[in-house]
Amino acid sequence: QKEVEQDPGPLSVPEGAIVSLNCTYSNSAFQYFMWYRQYSRKGPELLMYTYSSGNKEDGRFTAQVDKSSKYISLFIRDSQPSDSATYLCAMSATAGNKLTFGGGTRVLVKP
Amino acid sequence: DAGVIQSPRHEVTEMGQEVTLRCKPISGHDYLFWYRQTMMRGLELLIYFNNNVPIDDSGMPEDRFSAKMPNASFSTLKIQPSEPRDSAVYFCASSRDRSLSPLHFGNGTRLTVT
Numbered sequence: 706q707k708e709v710e711q712d713p714g715p716l717s718v719p720e721g722a723i724v725s726l727n728c729t730y731s732n733s734a735f736q737y738f739m740w741y742r743q744y745s746r747k748g749p750e751l752l753m754y755t756y757s758s759g760n761k762e763d764g765r766f767t768a769q770v771d772k773s774s775k776y777i778s779l780f781i782r783d784s785q786p787s788d789s790a791t792y793l794c795a796m797s798a799t800a801g802n803k804l805t806f807g808g809g810t811r812v813l814v815k816p
Numbered sequence: 817d818a819g820v821i822q823s824p825r826h827e828v829t830e831m832g833q834e835v836t837l838r839c840k841p842i843s844g845h846d847y848l849f850w851y852r853q854t855m856m857r858g859l860e861l862l863i864y865f866n867n868n869v870p871i872d873d874s875g876m877p878e879d880r881f882s883a884k885m886p887n888a889s890f891s892t893l894k895i896q897p898s899e900p901r902d903s904a905v906y907f908c909a910s911s912r913d914r915s916l917s918p919l920h921f922g923n924g925t926r927l928t929v930t
Contacts, residue, residue: 748820748907748921749859793859803872804919808858 711807720816724781728794728807735796738770740779743791784814820922822908828928834896837925839908850893851907898929
C-alpha cells in the first residue's frame with residue numbers, strides 16, 4: 706500500500722462547478738501538507754500549503770487537513786478551463802522539503 | 817528569474833547506453849532535488865543536495881544511477897548502463913532553504929530507453 710493515496714481520475718466537471726480533490730495517507734508523522742498543480746509536459750508548481758490540521762483559503766482555492774482521519778482536501782471554486790491539469794498532493798513530516806507525493810488526480814474542466 | 821533549466825527535454829537511447837541529464841537550479845537556491853515520474857509509481861525523490869553536498873540518496877534505485885553537483889549552478893544525473901525500465905520523466909527542482917519555501921521544478925527530461 707502506498708504511503709499517500711490519491712484517485713487518479715480523470716475528474717470531469719463543467720465550467721463554474723466546484724472541484725473537490727482529496728488524498729489519504731498512512732504516516733501519522735506527516736505535519737506539512739501541500740498541493741501542486743501540473744500542466745501537461747510541465748513541472749509541478751506549488752498551489753497551497755498548510756501545517757497540521759485546519760483550513761486555508763487562497764482566492765478560489767481552499768485546502769483542508771483532517772489529521773485525525775489522515776485525510777486532506779483541495780476545493781476549487783468557480784472552476785475554469787485553465788484549471789484543467791493534474792493535481793498532486795504532497796506531504797512531509799518535517800519542515801524540510803523531502804516530500805512524499807500522491808499519484809495525482811487529472812482534472813478536466815469543460816467550457 | 818529563468819526558473820530551473822533542464823536539458824535535454826527529450827532523450828531517446830538504446831539499452832546499455834549511458835545517459836546524462838542536466839540541471840541548472842535557480843540562482844541563490846541552496847537545495848536541489850532530482851525526482852522521477854512514472855504512471856505506475858508517480859513522483860519519486862531520487863536524491864537531494866544541500867549546498868552542493870548530497871544529503872539523502874536513499875531513493876536512487878541502484879548503482880547504475882549517480883548524481884553530482886560540482887557547483888551551485890549545475891547538477892547531473894547519470895544512468896549507466898540504461899535499461900528500458902528507466903524510461904520516465906526526470907525532474908530537477910530547487911528551493912531556497914530548509915523551511916517551507918516551495919520547490920521550483922524544471923519542465924523535466926522525458927527519457928525513453930529502447
